[in-house]
Structures are given as structure tokens and as C-alpha cells.
């Protein structure tokens with residue numbers, strides 16, 4: 082187009098002096114032609130502006146449609162992910178309501194953290210049964226019978242997921258988006274509901290990451306017209322019904338005609354007119370809207386319009402001048418023949434005008450940020466505007482004579498060639514396409530190109546194409562980022578639960594096709610919580626990232642390593658046909674995570690427990706595979722950690738039994754089913770009771786008295802020992818404060834209590850609350866306490882000793898390197914384990930007791946013999962030099978009242 086103009090300019094310059102000006106033109110004809118030309122110029126400019134406006138508008142409609150697809154998919158994945166977990170919980174509950182363990186589900190479903198603020202369960206009367214976070218004191222009796230979801234789910238025996246309004250939550254008073262599912266009893270009757278409270282701010286923040294311009298908006302609505310989440314947020318937005326606010330013109334008016342589409346609307350909230358794309362969210366009763374400000378997207382248009390008006394006015398002025406000149410020339414022609422020279426001059430002026438006109442058109446093309454291109458009918462570049470320097474890094478001249486396909490990324494070349502074929506074959510008049518272009522500096526960028534056919538003015542034959550090309554990399558990257566965010570864990574970059582489940586389905590399809598097996602590994606880090614508590618969350622995050630690196634390094638390319646949430650990872654091992662291959666892989670993973678980690682200069686050691694479920698080509702249900710791997714993981718953790726176990730049939734029942742015991746234990750703590758019994762400690766020099774050892778008893782309403790040997794390990798494993806131990810300390814000190822004659826009380830302290838913060842506070846609190854002098858309290862610890870972080874434990878023991886409390890080493894002789902522990906901390910007492918006393922008739926056992934007594938005497942430590950049952954044993958431990966004894970020979974552990982009576986009897990018999 083521009084080249085053609087240039088050529089004609091040269092030709093007219095050549096005839097300028099030779100050809101008389103427009104012979105045969107009448108005055109009226111000239112005036113008419115000039116006004117037609119002016120009208121044409123304005124018509125062309127008007128048409129150009131009109132089509133540009135249309136293009137921007139249509140492009141914006143396409144943009145908001147594309148972005149709304151991304152946002153809709155993202156929201157759907159999030160909500161379906163939440164619902165998936167709820168469906169698992171509902172299934173698990175309905176399979177066996179009695180064995181159902183809500184707490185265990187919550188621990189396993191850490192993927193809900195962040196997105197959700199609460200997961201809770203209500204009975205058929207709408208009363209709270211359990212929740213992830215306990216209600217604030219004073220809220221314990223609220224009910225949810227008035228909630229819409231409760232009423233809907235209790236009335237409908239077969240409802241799906243119920244998505245409620247965003248309302249103020251009962252637990253926190255903050256706005257939450259509640260989704261709920263119905264729980265049935267075995268007979269199908271209504272048993273209650275499970276409710277997940279989603280943080281609408283979480284969704285708003287995700288929307289914020291999407292580029293919709295500074296005045297754009299993204300909203301999530303329910304079919305009821307209420308806002309579920311929106312960015313930017315507006316005051317009271319959850320209370321406003323958008324359907325009635327925008328009656329007849331908003332998203333709901335359009336939704337009545339089609340589930341997806343676009344529209345334009347002035348927002349009643351901030352009066353901004355936006356182009357909206359809307360879509361229903363999968364099968365959920367929700368709609369997303371994505372809006373871009375019309376004013377914002379039209380900015381390039383207004384610039385272009387200004388330029389066009391300037392150009393139009395200039396051309397008009399020039400044409401009018403030309404007309405005036407021509408009229409004058411005509412007049413002179415008629416006056417005498419010498420007017421020929423003047424007419425030539427007029428021609429020259431005309432030439433100037435034409436040049437100016439071209440210059441103005443060129444100005445238009447050269448001042449837009451889009452690259453304007455004209456190609457001939459062969460799609461060879463004939464004109465390229467200077468904006469190409471910014472967009473592709475080439476000089477315009479470098480592109481002249483080249484063809485577009487040369488610059489396209491090889492992966493996009495085929496699709497692009499198809500579009501160009503559609504144009505050249507005449508199938509279409511216009512085309513808009515987006516693909517990657519390679520810049521001159523080798524960087525690939527995303528560009529969008531709109532082609533329109535141009536036609537020769539006189540014949541209307543196609544003679545080329547005008548194209549405008551713009552850089553849309555930022556928009557594309559935002560779209561790709563949204564897709565990535567929805568399927569990957571932000572911290573480690575590993576696939577998240579959603580993608581993991583997808584890969585699991587693919588793996589199953591592959592296995593079916595090829596007849597191979599595969600394995601699912603559920604991995605849980607050991608001692609991760611301790612690192613997190615001790616070094617803080619940023620250190621915990623770094624550790625998780627390093628763990629992800631090591632797991633990925635151990636896996637093969639065909640395997641999938643995913644982070645399911647918290648310290649929970651999962652791996653799909655492809656093409657695994659025998660357990661041995663899975664064992665080897667698990668051993669490698671345990672070895673890799675067993676090596677110490679360096680976190681900002683601090684060396685940290687953790688471990689990993691792994692549950693393995695093997696899948697054959699016939700496996701039907703991929704969900705059960707992960708559940709089975711989880712059950713095997715549970716078994717691995719309970720049998721010692723840093724190990725792996727395969728899933729075996731029947732494990733579920735065993736896990737359920739253990740889970741029941743754990744639940745019982747938690748209930749017992751709340752009901753106060755624990756008591757302390759007291760076993761007297763006898764001083765061998767005076768034969769007097771000098772104190773009592775406090776021993777826990779569980780008075781179970783059904784099982785009767787449960788031995789601590791049965792429940793202490795479980796309490797340690799579940800962390801309940803911290804609460805239980807603190808209670809035992811308070812209770813023992815309270816009881817001992819009422820004993821006469823400075824009798825002391827010994828309390829067992831578990832190794833786990835040393836790993837948790839707060840042990841010293843518990844001891845100080847028990848002493849100050851009871852008024853018991855610290856010297857009358859003795860803490861009994863076992864060697865296992867010193868086997869953990871010995872330095873930290875010894876420091877803690879010193880601080881406890883600083884309070885005046887005495888420290889005894891319990892069960893001495895049952896560990897591995899007992900004597901070395903005696904060097905680490907100056908204990909006040911050693912208690913020789915009763916297994917040695919039972920065997921004391923045996924010369925070897927007697928020799929060991931003698932050695933310990935010798936060591937104790939040498940270090941000035943009192944020695945207690947535990948489990949003395951017979952007079953012979955008493956005589957022997959006395960002759961070996963023990964200073965104190967405990968055992969059934971004197972008394973079984975006694976309830977508190979009997980212990981007091983025991984003291985009275987001893988005192989009166991001594992008197």
C-alpha cells in the first residue's frame with residue numbers, strides 16, 4: 082500500500098512539467114470531485130476508526146472469555162478438590178459410622194489448609210460433633226439448624242454438594258464460603274452434615290494474580306445472586322444481591338439465555354463500565370465473571386482517533402487548497418494559453434499534497450504500538466511499521482521481502498500455516514491468531530496478529546493483507562501461571578493432590594493398556610513438626626523444599642513425586658511389577674532423607690515413614706490405592722518410623738482398632754477418667770517410707786482399669802502425653818502437699834514431654850499451684866530421654882534441677898549404654914530396673930546390681946531397687962548396698978486415700 086503510493090508519487094513528479102493539468106475538467110466537476118475526495122478521506126478514516134473500535138471491543142470480549150475459562154477451571158479445581166475430600170469423609174463415615182475417625186481424616190487432609198478455615202461435623206440436631214479447630218470457649222453449645230445448607234441437606238435424602246452463601250462463620254465471626262454434604266446413617270436416615278468453610282479472601286487473592294487491568298474485576302457468584310468472592314473487594318459485598326441490583330441486564334439476565342458469554346455493564350458498585358465474560362463453574366451452582374474496564378481497553382483507540390482527526394483535517398485543508406489552485410488554473414487556461422506553465426505548477430502542488438497525505442497515513446501507522454504490516458497477495462512483507470523494533474527487535478527493512486512463517490516457533494508453525502492458507506484460499510476475509518514468534522535476540526514471545534484482506538481500489542481485486550501484530554506475552558504467561566498454580570504446590574513446585582490424582586488415573590490407564598503394575602507410596606516425614614516448632618516455619622519450608630529435591634532426585638523420570646500437603650508426600654512408581662522393586666525404591670528414599678539437612682547452617686536430621694500399595698493392571702479404583710498406602714503408612718509409623726510397610730488386607734481393621742483406642746484416650750482426658758496411684762518408696766536404713774512414686778491409672782468405663790503399659794505408648798505417639806503428663810504433675814504435687822513428714826513424690830516424665838516446649842512451665846505451675854516445696858518433687862526419666870537431643874535435654878535437666886527438683890534415672894539397665902548417661906548428668910538417684918531384681922538370685926544379675934551400687938556410691942548417688950517382691954530379694958539388695966526399695970513386698974501402688982492410711986499405719990506401728 083505504502084510502496085504503491087510512493088511509486089505513483091515518482092511518476093507524477095516526472096510528468097509534472099510535461100502534462101497540462103486536468104484538461105477537460107469543468108469548474109463544477111472539480112468542486113464536486115474535491116468534495117467527494119474529502120468525503121472519501123473522512124469516510125476511510127471513519128471506517129478505520131470504527132473497525133479499530135470494533136476490533137478492540139471484540140478482542141476484549143475474547144480476552145475476558147479466555148480469562149474466565151482459566152478462572153472457572155481454577156475455581157472448579159479448588160472446590161472439587163475440597164468436595165473430593167468431603168466425599169471421602171462422607172464415604173468413610175457411611176461405611177462404618179461407629180469406626181469413623183474424623184480427627185484422623187483431618188490430619189490426613191492437610192491439603193485443605195490455607196484454602197479452608199474450618200472443617201466441622203454436625204449431628205442430625207445440628208449440634209457440633211467435631212471440628213478441625215475447636216470452638217472458642219462459650220460457643221460450645223451453638224447449633225446450625227438455621228443454616229440453609231442444614232435445612233436443605235436434612236430435607237433431601239440424595240443431595241449433592243451444597244454450596245451456601247458467604248456468611249459470617251460461627252467459629253470466628255469472619256466471612257466464610259460454606260460447602261456441605263449430607264451424612265447418612267446405615268438405614269439412609271439423616272445423620273448430620275459435614276461442612277467445609279472456605280476462606281473467600283484466599284479466592285480473592287488468587288483472582289488478584291490474574292491480569293485484568295487496574296480497573297478490572299473478577300467475581301464468583303451463586304445462582305442465588307449473592308457474591309461468594311470478588312476482587313477487588315467491596316464493602317458489605319457478601320450481603321448484596323447482584324441479581325436484583327442489576328435486574329434485567331447483569332450476568333443473571335444473560336445466564337438465562339446461555340451458560341457462558343459476554344456482556345457490557347456499568348457496575349452499580351464503582352460505576353465503572355466493564356466488558357464481562359461469564360461462565361458457570363462446572364456442575365456447581367456458581368458463576369465466575371471476569372470484567373475489564375471499557376475505558377482502560379479503549380485507551381489505544383482514543384490515541385488513534387486523535388491522530389486520525391489531525392490527519393483528516395490536514396488532508397481536507399490540502400485538498401481545498403488544491404481545489405482553489407485548480408480553479409484558478411482553469412480560469413487562467415481560459416484567459417490564455419500561457420496558463421500551461423501555471424497548470425504544471427498546480428500539478429506540482431498536487432503532488433505535494435499527495436505526498437503530505439501519504440505522510441499522514443504513514444504517521445498513523447508509525448505511531449501505534451502495534452506493528453502494522455502490509456503483505457502482498459503472496460503474504461510477503463511489503464511494509465512493516467517501526468514498532469517492529471520494540472516488538473520483535475528487527476529493523477523494519479529487515480522484514481521486507483520475508484514471510485511470516487519464518488519467525489514462528491516450530492511448535493506453532495503448523496497451526497499458523499493453516500490460518501494463512503485460510504486467508505490465501507479466500508475462505509476467510511479476516512483472521513486473528515496467537516502464536517509464539519522468535520525475536521531477533523532469540524527470545525520467544527507470544528504475539529497476536531489480526532489479518533484483513535485489502536482490495537485494489539478500482540477493480541476490488543484482492544491485492545494483499547493488512548495485519549496488526551501485538552505482544553501478548555504477559556497475558557499468555559498469566560494464563561499459563563493460573564493453570565500451573567492450580568495443579569502444583571507453590572512451595573516445592575511439585576504436583577499437588579489434584580495433579581497427583583490425575584496422574585494416578587493416567588497410570589492406571591497405561592497399566593491397563595500395557596498390562597503392567599505400578600506402586601503408590603505415601604510418605605510422611607518423621608520429626609518434621611519438631612524442626613518446625615524449634616527452628617520456625619521458614620526453616621520448615623526450606624526443609625520441605627530440600628526434601629522435595631531429594632525425593633525427585635531419587636525418582637525416575639517416569640515416576641511422579643507430589644506434595645499432598647504439610648509434610649505429606651506421595652509417589653507413583655511406574656512399571657513396578659514385584660514388591661522387591663518397590664522395597665528397593667522405598668529403601669533408597671529412606672536412605673536419601675536419612676542424610677542430615679543443612680538449614681541455614683543448622684544441621685537437621687529427620688526420617689521418613691512410607692506406606693506402599695501395589696497396583697496391578699486390573700486395579701479399578703485409584704482412590705483406594707492412596708487410602709491403602711495411607712493405611713500402610715500408618716502401620717509403618719506405629720511400628721517404629723523411618724521404615725516402610727506394604728498394604729495388606731486386614732490392616733484397615735487393625736488401624737481402626739488403634740484409632741478407637743486413641744479416640745477413647747482423648748475422651749478419657751476430657752471426662753477425667755485418669756487417677757494416680759501411689760507406691761511407697763522405703764528407705765533401707767530406717768525401714769521407713771520416705772516418699773511415693775505416682776503411677777497413672779485409666780479407669781475405663783467398659784474395659785475397667787487399663788495399665789499404663791497399654792496406653793502410655795499410644796499417648797506418646799499421638800502427643801497426648803503432654804497434656805496427660807502435665808495433669809499427672811499437677812495432681813501428684815497437689816496430693817503430696819497434704820502428706821506429713823516431708824514425704825516426697827516421684828513423677829514419671831516421658832521423653833516426648835522433653836521434645837515439646839512447656840515442660841519447665843508445667844513443673845513450676847504444679848509446684849506453685851500446690852505449694853509443694855520443690856525438694857519434695859522428684860522427676861523420673863528414662864535413658865530414652867537422653868537418646869534424643871542430649872545437649873538440649875541436659876540443659877533442660879539443669880534448669881529443672883535449678884528449681885530445686887530432684888532428677889532420678891528410671892529403669893536403669895534396660896537401655897544400651899547406661900553408664901555413659903551417668904557421665905552426662907549428675908542424677909540424684911538411679912532406679913535399678915525390676916528385671917534385674919527378679920533375677921538377683923542369678924550371679925550375673927547380682928554382679929550387675931553390685932556394679933551399679935558401686936558406681937552410685939562412688940558418684941554419691943542414691944540407688945533404688947525396683948520390683949522387690951520377696952524377702953530374699955530384699956535381703957540381697959540390702960546386702961548389695963541399695964539405699965531404697967520399692968515393690969509388692971511392701972505395697973502395690975495404692976489409691977491416694979489408701980496411701981495416706983499406709984503412712985498412718987507405718988507411723989503408728991513405728992510408735
Ligand SMILES: Nc1nc2c(ncn2[C@@H]2O[C@@H]3COP(=O)(O)O[C@H]4[C@@H](O)[C@H](n5cnc6c(=O)[nH]c(N)nc65)O[C@@H]4COP(=O)(O)O[C@H]3[C@H]2O)c(=O)[nH]1
Pocket residue numbers: 760775776777788789790793806809828829830831861891892915947948949950967968969970974
Ligand atoms: N511385677 C512387679 N511390678 C512392680 C512391683 N513394684 C512396682 N511395680 C510396677 O513397676 C512399675 C514401675 O514404674 P515404672 O518403671 O516407672 O514404669 C511405669 C512408667 O514407665 C509408666 N508410667 C506410669 N505412670 C506414668 C506417668 O504418669 N507418666 C509417664 N510418662 N509414664 C508413666 O508406665 C510404667 C508401668 O507402670 P505400672 O504398670 O504402674 O507399673 C509400675 C509398678 O506398678 C513389683 O514388686 N513387681
